[in-house]
Amino acid sequence: MIKLLLLLFSLVFFNIPDICALQILVSGGKPVTANNYYSTYEPSYLTDGTVNTCWLNPSYSGWATVDLQQPVKISQVTFYDLVSSGSSTLSLYIDNNFIETKTLSLSGGVITPFIFDVPDITGQYVKMNITNSASWVEGHEFEIYSTTVPEPATCIMFFLGIFLNFIRKKGE
Numbered sequence: 613m614i615k616l617l618l619l620l621f622s623l624v625f626f627n628i629p630d631i632c633a634l635q636i637l638v639s640g641g642k643p644v645t646a647n648n649y650y651s652t653y654e655p656s657y658l659t660d661g662t663v664n665t666c667w668l669n670p671s672y673s674g675w676a677t678v679d680l681q682q683p684v685k686i687s688q689v690t691f692y693d694l695v696s697s698g699s700s701t702l703s704l705y706i707d708n709n710f711i712e713t714k715t716l717s718l719s720g721g722v723i724t725p726f727i728f729d730v731p732d733i734t735g736q737y738v739k740m741n742i743t744n745s746a747s748w749v750e751g752h753e754f755e756i757y758s759t760t761v762p763e764p765a766t767c768i769m770f771f772l773g774i775f776l777n778f779i780r781k782k783g784e
């Protein structure tokens with residue numbers, strides 16, 4: 613019995629909070645600056661919440677920076693890129709510190725997410741530098757996520773709710 617209680621205790625206080633961790637989108641509606649844009653395809657379309665709108669840069673390279681308006685612990689960055697056909701190279705910077713470069717071959721006309729897993733780096737300005745784009749630089753959405761780990765008590769209530777619901781359904 614004591615062993616069981618110890619197991620439950622360790623699960624609740626060490627593992628369950630990680631299971632409960634939530635990915636929160638922190639870039640929605642945040643201001644974006646870019647080195648250039650074409651016509652009405654403004655950088656603000658990178659954080660408007662839909663991949664159907666885009667920032668278009670009349671060049672084969674360019675950059676865009678999201679201002680999160682306060683320092684945030686960042687866990688993941690996803691940039692939705694589109695080229696006519698060929699590859700594109702994306703380099704991620706947080707507060708001017710280089711994080712990672714990715715090159716992907718894209719199918720022509722298909723919006724492709726470039727996903728960067730970030731080891732919880734705190735920063736405010738998130739920059740994507742795009743080079744060697746097979747066609748004009750075209751970004752459809754620039755998503756920045758933060759991981760929030762709730763208090764153990766919140767996790768216990770969450771799993772207790774699932775458990776009680778399970779018992780209730782079994783009783784029906």
Ligand SMILES: [Ca+2]
Pocket residue numbers: 657658659660661662663664665666752753
């Ligand atoms: Ca968009």
